[in-house]
Amino acid sequence: MAIPEEARALTRFQIALVILALACGGFGIGTGEFAIMGLLPDVARTFAVTTPEAGYVISAYALGVVIGAPLIAILGAKSSRRSLLLVLMSVFAAGNLASAVAPDFWSFTALRFLSGLPHGAYFGVSALVAASLVPVYMRARAVGYVMLGLTVATLAGTPVMALFGQYLSWRVLFFAVGGIGALTVTLIWLYLPRDRPAAGASVSRELIAFTHPQVLLTLTLAATGFGGMFSIFSYIAGTATEVALMPATMIPVIMVLFGVGMNVGNVVGSKLADMSLMGTIGGMLVFNVVVMTVFGLTAANPYLLCLSVFLIGCTFAAGPAVQTRLMDVAADGQTLAAASMHSAFNVANALGAWLGGLVIAYGYGYAATGYVGAILSFFGLFVFGASWLLEKRAAR
Missing domain, CATH: 1.20.1250.20 (MFS general substrate transporter like domains)
Known part of the structure; x- marks a missing residue:
């Protein structure tokens, strides 16, 4: 799944737009993953469960990440990186929007598991894309810029969403994260050039x-x-x-x-x-x-x-x-x-x-x-x- 030569010839501004699009997805993922930790008591009250029981939704998301990362990477072996990123972020956005309107605790838990599935594969493929767009001596910095979405989420996205969640409803968090996911899909569609699967790509x-x-x-x-x-x-x-x-x-x-x-x-x-x-x-x-x-x-x-x-x-x-x-x-x-x-x-x-x-x-x-x-x-x-x-x- 290699980025074609035309993608490698992008201008610095175009490369910056691609990395911004990828980091936007990281920001949404980081916000959704961490902000819920401060809203567990609110989730527990909504679904009439204890706070420790509400913690199952965090475990469900983490389990989704652990299972989804290798599984999706294998299933998407013959896909182009652009297509795979669009699918992954679409599933993430849909999972979070559905989480926002979950009718009961167990459906909410299942939807958190679903939302976690694209997490690892998205970051992994994004890192490969970012590294492929810059000279070899700048690879780690490109990867760091993608991860910056995740780290900025811990500094800005998490406390802001936790605040809105406490004063309005925890469901606001997932509506917002789903919206960030949809924005990421749009940005990737607009700015990441089309590519082809690598020759000989396969599960094995x-x-x-x-x-x-x-x-x-x-x-x-x-x-x-x-x-x-x-x-x-x-x-x-x-x-x-x-x-x-x-x-x-x-x-x-x-x-x-x-x-x-x-x-x-x-x-x-x-x-x-x-x-x-x-x-x-x-x-x-x-x-x-x-x-x-x-x-x-x-x-x-x-x-x-x-x-x-x-x-x-x-x-x-x-x-x-x-x-x-x-x-x-x-x-x-x-x-x-x-x-x-x-x-x-x-x-x-x-x-x-x-x-x-x-x-x-x-x-x-x-x-x-x-x-x-x-x-x-x-x-x-x-x-x-x-x-x-x-x-x-x-x-x-």
Whole structure:
């Protein structure tokens, strides 16, 4: 599924429009995924369920991402990238609009699962398209610009939609996200040139990606290396109020600091990755270990907690680098490998939140989630070392 030469010859302005269209979809996906977390009590009241039961809709969406990313990449192996992106975002838009009018809890849960199916494949294919439109030395930055839609969503889209959801109705969130999805479909239709499936494209060719040890190592690295961020962030409200003794009114400020950190990390990390891909991945894993350990040691200090939260957001700097790394090692199975990155990201979400909750349940306290994050990042560093050694051995 290669972008034709005429697409590669686009002007800078035309390339910017394509990347803007792709990032718009990322903004919608990020807003829909994260804003619902702050509206679960409202969802619970609407459907007469408990808040923990309402949390099933988040799990359903994450399950959709994990299943949908590889499945859609395989089923769409013979499709053009433009066609696949249009279908994916159309399904996303329809799923969110339907979620907004869901009549009962179980239909709502099923629709959240449906809305999650296109998530990983959309980001994976978008990253491949963006990277194909720029020179090799700018690939990671192009991938970072697409991911910027996701990180801006954590900073702007999520709090704004959560606010509207609380004062109006949580259903407003999904009407808005569905509208963003429809806008993305329009922008992709207008600005992304038509392309043709790659010669010889097939399901078996995509599945070859999972026979490459480097692909499996990189996905394992993503599932563990990002897990530390989620082990901390999932319980940051409790850490702030019960360990640092901060008022609940400061929690939105902490969320903003985390969002700012993610955006800074995404922009800086993508530039660093274009200079040294493996150096950025390895360096950020070391950074993770240090920052998350410091978080555990200093969580009782409100000022140091805020600084740590910002720096933990910055650990997203590894995102564009890991996504680009998958493109490099996947050979002919790039679509499947790139899409599976977001399955790994959601595995990291589940793993980090589970392990973080475990140490809290066993009485080690909220601050101990920092040590969980450091251990996960250290394991990711071990996987990175294995990948680096294997690559050096193959080169020799």
